[in-house]
Amino acid sequence: DTGVSQNPRHKITKRGQNVTFRCDPISEHNRLYWYRQTLGQGPEFLTYFQNEAQLEKSRLLSDRFSAERPKGSFSTLEIQRTEQGDSAMYLCASSPMGSYEQYFGPGTRLTVT
């Protein structure tokens, strides 16, 4: 059973550097979501794709954040000029057509020093 995968699992970077994370959804799922989770909180929505179209973006997704899903399969989330406040777990989820259920990957933990 191939679930949602995310790479890398951990990333430590220095403030001001750019980072990119990758998410591979479950293959037949056409919807893909990015969330951010900080310690002691529930996941907060960042953005969502249906196939290659980015349909919704949160106010949390500042100009330093960009997400793509160029071929409607895997997605990347890039953070430019990282700040210490960007330290969090970044979660990716996918869902099939017609379902509200979202299947989550293990997350990428980002630490900005």
Add this chain to the structure above:
Amino acid sequence: GDSVTQMEGPVTLSEEAFLTINCTYTATGYPSLFWYVQYPGEGLQLLLKATKADDKGSNKGFEATYRKETTSFHLEKGSVQVSDSAVYFCALPPNAGGTSYGKLTFGQGTILTVHP
């Protein structure tokens, strides 16, 4: 807007104790409701769901009943095990009855620790 409120934790129980984690929501209409679980070092997993009022979702000994009168979806288990130690999230999908399949709105999570 939509919101989910969970009981504050952490919750610490002895093995075989009864568990209740409260969840209430605010939303337009009658949405589906979910409980997700996050085990240490892992991503979120869907634990159970209910799609309409009075539905009872169940899985792995956990149950939750969708109560529209009290806008609640409390999670219960009759006898917890050490392996149930995890963080539990109540979640609400968007736009009840609509066609939006966007974000889930999560509660803040409840940390459960079960001791032998």
